[in-house]
Amino acid sequence: DTGVSQNPRHKITKRGQNVTFRCDPISEHNRLYWYRQTLGQGPEFLTYFQNEAQLEKSRLLSDRFSAERPKGSFSTLEIQRTEQGDSAMYLCASSPGVAVFNEQFFGPGTRLTVL
């Protein structure tokens, strides 16, 4: 399978713990996005990378959240001092080229539950 992969698929943690998620985009896709999705809502943009550069961050991305994309390949999203409100599905998507209308290819998501 050469699609976008995300690990882990599920994560249960206690409030106050740190968690890290990984996303492997489709090879040679230079744009990578992170979204958060809660029940009954569409994906909400968190941040995106053009190659290794993080170009934009949503106001939803508090200082407890950090994302990296070293060498422009895989990406990690870390949440420090998790709160119950962080419980959600975290989606990663990648996109090729530079055209605005290029579609995004989504991964299966990581479901985070904060107890």
Add this chain to the structure above:
Amino acid sequence: AQSVSQHNHHVILSEAASLELGCNYSYGGTVNLFWYVQYPGQHLQLLLKYFSGDPLVKGIKGFEAEFIKSKFSFNLRKPSVQWSDTAEYFCAVSGGSYIPTFGRGTSLIVHP
């Protein structure tokens, strides 16, 4: 700022019925519009997109959407739904940036 409104949150149809899901967007400039679908247990995937040209766009599995600029709408249609169309449908708009805004989605259930 761009925004998307999907009017129907839950739709229930019988097989062979016609489908139209509403999507309105808010953005003053040139837009790129998308419909994504998420089948049960699967990833979000692109159904169709509009970026220029013919406002009637055809996608996979017999779906189509019409961009009506004067109404800021991009409604999704299918003349005859099948049980396998049961899914969550998301409209998204990208107003000249690389960051799309998604609607909250419409859950479609098709009864056999």
